[in-house]
Amino acid sequence: MEKALERLSENNTNTTATSKTIPALANALKGIPKSLLEKVRARQAAKAVELLTRNPEENKRRYELTRLPELARLLRNIFVTEKKNIIAKPVILTKMCESFREIMDQSEMAHHIELLRETVPGWIIISIVDNKEFVKL
Template sequence: MNENHKHLIDVKLPTEDAKNTIRSALIGIPKLFLSKIQSKQIEKARGLMMRSVSQLNKDKMIIRLPDIARRIRTYFVQLQRNVMPLKKVIDQLKQSYPEAMTDNDWETHINLLQEKVPHWAVLKIVDGTEYIRVDKKINFEECVIKKLKNNFLL
């Protein structure tokens, strides 16, 4: 066991090599430019640390939206429909989605989905029942998924 311990002590970590590589890569770049980049990175890190709980929850919801949109689209394509009761869609999502969420959470996600891509998903109330309409003619990957992923990056 003592020999194993000795072997662990003798292992050199590549930190010096990594530092030298970074230094050599940064040669020729103005220090003012590097300091601007560093200050922007610090500002971004502070912004992430200072987010409120509600903003973090909204970010989690936005991250989930592309997967939820794919599941909704798959469900509509399988049943060959454009309009379905929202309750039925939520029940299907609850069965197929890996995370357990309440009906209220699902409605919040679908409302956010409608807000982010209003041309694809539309909620309507007819005779006291809420329906969701999905436009299957739209190029899904180009119009819906890219827009949802871009919303998170902004």
């Protein structure tokens, strides 16, 4: 928390340095009500405080959630190209790891599939048959 407050104070000193450039921006902002500008600046400051005080675990989770739409698209494309309703989980993991734009190992990809299953219940069904996991859309 202290580090976040230190960062905030550093940002405040940086904003005073940028306040000197405000007269240059004043020409660009002519005609815009001051109350609106104050509201926008207040929102920006609140957002900066939120970013500084956010938990690293929450940052990680948010980053993982931003990956999910592309992963869902990849997963659906795998099922469409294979023309199957059920595919073995290791096969899906290898194909998704090869197709995804970032380098991920299979354990990370399995975590993302599990996260996708939690966020969209009923879309992915994982079945275990003879100690083998199968994925069904």
